[in-house]
Amino acid sequence: MVISNSLAIHGGPPVNPLGPPSWPPRDDDVQRAMAQLAQDGSWGRYHGPHVTELERRLADLHQVPHALTCSSGTIAVELALRGLKIGTGDEVILAGYDFSGNFRCIEAVGAVPVLVDIDPTNWCLDAQTIAEAVSPLTRAIVVSHLHGGSADMRTLSAVAAERGIRVVEDACQVPGAVVQGRPAGTWGDIGVLSFGGSKLLTAGRGGALVTRQEDLFQRIKIYCERGNDAFPLSEMQAAILVPQTARLAERNAIRETRVRQLLDETAHLEALSPVVLPAAGDRASYYKVAWRYDGTRSGDWSRAEFLAAMQAEGVAMDVGFRGFLRRSSRRCRQASTLEHAQNAVDQTILLHHPVLLEAAESISQITEALKKVLTFAAANPFAG
Numbered sequence: 001m002v003i004s005n006s007l008a009i010h011g012g013p014p015v016n017p018l019g020p021p022s023w024p025p026r027d028d029d030v031q032r033a034m035a036q037l038a039q040d041g042s043w044g045r046y047h048g049p050h051v052t053e054l055e056r057r058l059a060d061l062h063q064v065p066h067a068l069t070c071s072s073g074t075i076a077v078e079l080a081l082r083g084l085k086i087g088t089g090d091e092v093i094l095a096g097y098d099f100s101g102n103f104r105c106i107e108a109v110g111a112v113p114v115l116v117d118i119d120p121t122n123w124c125l126d127a128q129t130i131a132e133a134v135s136p137l138t139r140a141i142v143v144s145h146l147h148g149g150s151a152d153m154r155t156l157s158a159v160a161a162e163r164g165i166r167v168v169e170d171a172c173q174v175p176g177a178v179v180q181g182r183p184a185g186t187w188g189d190i191g192v193l194s195f196g197g198s199k200l201l202t203a204g205r206g207g208a209l210v211t212r213q214e215d216l217f218q219r220i221k222i223y224c225e226r227g228n229d230a231f232p233l234s235e236m237q238a239a240i241l242v243p244q245t246a247r248l249a250e251r252n253a254i255r256e257t258r259v260r261q262l263l264d265e266t267a268h269l270e271a272l273s274p275v276v277l278p279a280a281g282d283r284a285s286y287y288k289v290a291w292r293y294d295g296t297r298s299g300d301w302s303r304a305e306f307l308a309a310m311q312a313e314g315v316a317m318d319v320g321f322r323g324f325l326r327r328s329s330r331r332c333r334q335a336s337t338l339e340h341a342q343n344a345v346d347q348t349i350l351l352h353h354p355v356l357l358e359a360a361e362s363i364s365q366i367t368e369a370l371k372k373v374l375t376f377a378a379a380n381p382f383a384g
C-alpha cells in the first residue's frame with residue numbers, strides 16, 4: 001500500500017496544525033546582547049571580553065579549570081584527538097552508530113576507526129565491547145552521548161584507564177547533562193561541545209573543549225595558533241551564547257519533565273521502544289528523543305511511511321544517523337558484532353527538541369498523533 005500524506009487517510013486534520021516550533025527562541029537577553037554588540041562595535045573585533053567570559057562560564061558549568069572555544073563540534077573532536085597526540089597508524093574505538101563527522105575526525109588525524117556495538121537502550125557505545133576491541137595499536141576512544149541517552153562512562157573510563165587508553169567524550173548533544181554524578185564531558189580526558197544551529201546552546205556554528213589537563217589544553221591552543229587563531233569562535237557568537245548558558249539548567253529541567261510525560265503517555269504503544277530515562281540523581285539533556293520503531297507491531301508500515309504520517313501531523317520527527325556499517329574494511333576495523341548499531345540505523349526515530357519547551361498540552365498532542373498514526377496503521381496494514 002502506498003501511503004499518501006493526505007490528511008484524509010489519517011482520519012481528520014493534523015493533530016498539531018501549527019507545525020514544528022521555531023528554533024532558536026527569541027530570548028530578550030540574546031536580543032539585548034546583539035544590540036549591545038552593534039552599539040559597542042565588539043562584533044568587529046578579533047579578541048574581546050565575550051569569548052573569555054563564555055570560556056569561564058563553560059569551565060564553571062563543567063567544574064573544570066580549562067575551556068577552549070572553537071569553530072564547531074566537529075573541529076573540537078579533531079582538536080581533542082590532536083591534543084592527545086593521536087596520529088598515523090593509531091587505532092581509535094568508535095561506536096558503529098554515531099555522528100558521521102566523528103569517523104572523519106579519526107581519519108583526519110591519520111588514525112583508524114575501530115567499530116564496536118552500542119547499548120540498544122541508550123544508543124551509546126557499549127562499554128562492555130571495549131575489552132575485545134583493544135589491540136596494541138589502540139590509543140583512544142571517542143564516545144558520544146546520543147539522543148537523550150548517556151554512555152556508561154564509569155565502566156568505560158575504568159576499562160580505558162586500565163589499558164592506558166585516552167577518552168574523548170562527545171557531549172555535543174547533551175550540554176548540561178549529569179552522567180553518573182558528573183557533568184557530561186568531564187569523565188573523559190577531554191569533552192566536546194557543539195553550538196551548531198539546531199543545538200540546545202546555539203550560535204549558528206561553534207564548539208568548545210573542556211578538560212582538567214593543563215598540558216592537553218596548552219597543546220591544543222598551540223596547535224590552533226597560526227599567527228592568529230585558526231579555528232576561532234567569534235566575539236559575536238560568544239556574546240549570544242553567554243546568556244544561553246545561564247538558562248541551560250532551567251530549560252534542561254523543563255525538557256526532562258516533558259520527556260517523562262511523553263514516555264509515560266506513550267508507554268503502552270508496542271511499536272515504540274524509547275531511550276532509557278536518566279538514573280536517579282542524574283540529569284538528561286534532550287537535543288533529540290529516540291525510540292526504536294518496530295513496524296511489525298503496527299500494520300507492518302515501514303519507518304519511512306510512519307515518519308511521513310507523523311510529519312503530516314505536524315510533528316518534527318525524523319530518522320537517526322546512517323552509521324558506519326557499510327564503511328569499507330580498508331577504512332576501519334570491525335571489532336564486535338554491530339547488531340544493535342544496525343538496528344539503530346534501521347529503526348531509530350527521533351523527535352526534535354524545540355517542542356519540549358512548550359506547554360504540557362503540546363506533548364499530549366504528540367501522544368495523540370502517535371496513537372492516531374499507529375491505530376490507523378494497525379487498521380490499514382501494509383499489503384505487501
Ligand SMILES: Cc1ncc(COP(=O)(O)O)c(C=O)c1O
Nearest residue numbers: 072073074099144172194195196
Ligand atoms: C554527537 C555529535 N558530535 C558532533 C557533532 C558536530 O557538531 P557541529 O555540528 O558543531 O560540527 C554533532 C552534531 O550534530 C553531534 O550530534
